Amino acid sequence: MGQKTRVMVVDDSALMRNVLTRLLETDADIEVVHAAKDPIDAQAALEKKHPDVITLDIEMPKMDGVTFLKKFMSTQPTPTIIISSHAETGKKITIEALEAGAVDIITKPKVGVARHLESVAEDIIRRVKSAARSNVKAINIPFNTSSSRTIDNNSTKQYRTSHQIIGIGASTGGVEQLARILPMFPLSSPAILICQHMPEGFTSTFAKRLNSLSQIRVKEAEDGDRIEPGTAFLAPGGTRHMQVKHVGNMYHVVLTEGEKVSFNRPSVDVLFESIAKQVGSNSACVLMTGMGRDGAQGLLKCRENGGKTFIENERSCVVFGMPGEAQRLGAASDALNLEQIPNRLLAALNRDKLKTN
8 A cells, every 4th residue: 555645634623623634534545644723733733744735724813824825835835725614705815825826625614514524525535635646846936037028019919810719728726827827918919718627606706816917808708708819718617618619700708508528617628629620720729737637638639620739848737637648649739838838829829820710
């Protein structure tokens, strides 16, 4: 048997600490090395126990969870899952936690919490084991400013066409990374369609956060949205898939019901496959950090249909699962550091003469 995944539970509720410890240790491959009642207790244990994963509440005495997260991520980066009843109601602070390096969110109800967690124990265990494989040290890798310089607006005026589309797919670690690269796209950027795996209800808040940081407009996608240059559309979390539809001389967003694809809804595969079919050689797509394989087959179809395709390289990925699967399939023409992605996507579309569909 291999080495156990060492977990530290941080929650001010004794009930929660006991429930999570008991549930996690039903798996023979997990050991809870400490259950901390507050961040001060957790900080002392972190320096001695060196856990593989931390489960973290947000609202606690002495120091809130996000402040604590930022503190230890800068000195002792550790994969962290937010487990909190405040995750749903406190969406802004939860997005802040994801940007600070948390790799996952699990919401708990304000009542009946023990019963609820027991019903999703298998999912919690799966997520903890997945988090243990995350490379959260990648979060602190600084940008190489020489390679991250964006193409300026004057040199990208030809992007002002509705026929070119950029596609971005991401999962674990993607919230922090999107917040870093979206501000690098100029106002004249082609339309950008983003599928970032997030729970239902969080993407609206995240889109507003990205919009506040970026030169381009960023919004949560709505069914029927006209896809226009200078705008990024974020697929709504949890309920529907996002696709592209070519109508006349314009592209529109289509949100569709459907089963999960590659265990996800929205699915990057669904988005990329529609871009391959509807946009073809006028597209440039990148598959970024994420657990699993969602997006790999879709990226391959984009390449087969003439689109320019890239993956984020292993060095800058928090999790190299999705891009690693795309690499195995030969779906990408190149693997890029995070800071190279905006420039290369724009250059790929700038290099070729526009082809009308």
